[in-house]
Amino acid sequence: MVEPLPVSEYGFPGPLRDLLVDAIRTGRKTSTTSLVLEYEREGEPLPAVGDRAIVIDSAGDPVGIEEITQVRVVRLGDVDRAHALDEGEGFTSVAEWRAGHEGFWHGAEYREWWGDPSFRVDDDTLAVLVRFRFEPA
Numbered sequence: 001m002v003e004p005l006p007v008s009e010y011g012f013p014g015p016l017r018d019l020l021v022d023a024i025r026t027g028r029k030t031s032t033t034s035l036v037l038e039y040e041r042e043g044e045p046l047p048a049v050g051d052r053a054i055v056i057d058s059a060g061d062p063v064g065i066e067e068i069t070q071v072r073v074v075r076l077g078d079v080d081r082a083h084a085l086d087e088g089e090g091f092t093s094v095a096e097w098r099a100g101h102e103g104f105w106h107g108a109e110y111r112e113w114w115g116d117p118s119f120r121v122d123d124d125t126l127a128v129l130v131r132f133r134f135e136p137a
Contacts, residue, residue, distance in 0.1 A: 005054050010032070011104070013059075035121070036073060047068050048071060066135075067133050070129075073129075079098070083097075
């Protein structure tokens with residue numbers, strides 16, 4: 001019996017997810033970042049090379065399949081420019097990437113999901129840097 005693929009969700013449903021899914025569909029986004037803390041909280045293993053998942057849009061509709069090609073765990077203070085650029089969100093530097101991601105992690109929606117209105121990341125917070133390839137549906 002073949003197990004169904006898990007679902008891959010980018011951000012929360014709404015404008016950010018729509019932007020990210022569009023960047024994935026057009027090939028501008030080939031990397032993504034999450035926090036080790038998120039996997040620990042959910043009791044899930046970190047992603048691994050070869051993992052595949054169905055990418056969904058804000059409506060919950062599948063848009064294609066991602067396959068992970070690289071996984072690195074690094075401190076946020078050690079994220080490199082290549083990763084930041086390959087996020088496909090228009091960042092031109094690590095500083096821009098960091099500001100954009102901190103805006104998400106320190107935003108009300110993320111803090112509410114996390115259950116901590118004062119949640120913060122810093123240079124030593126461990127991040128999961130993932131590269132992937134995408135096959136449209």
